[in-house]
Amino acid sequence: MENQELITLGNKIKYFRIELSLSQEALAFKCNFDRTYISLLERGKRNPSYKNLLKLSKGLEIPLSQLCKSTEEV
């Protein structure tokens, strides 16, 4: 489970996480995810569900539309 779309998404998740000065652990805690899940997501190794994308964007303090938009501007 890895491909360019997931890698692009993962890079943007990492970008917004670092913008907030959050560790992977801290973001995972905010989202109620396992820390390893954030690491896997950021490396494009998970294909998150819509509901997990919503939780993630809440943790990143941006609308999901903004996270998606950032991936479209690559």
Added chain:
Amino acid sequence: MENQELITLGNKIKYFRIELSLSQEALAFKCNFDRTYISLLERGKRNPSYKNLLKLSKGLEIPLSQLCKSTEEV
């Protein structure tokens, strides 16, 4: 598997599908999904993955960010 977030997404999928004058079958064919999957999605009974959301938005001829944005304006 049904809740307000998924129902809102499903309503927007239906809205954009009808805008294109596509049947559920026609949209499913464009996305390479089973027709029943579109019906389940539109009723909020599926939690689609990121990759399926990308396929769906391609079938609906809009960026995924626009589909997500529409759900945020409810």
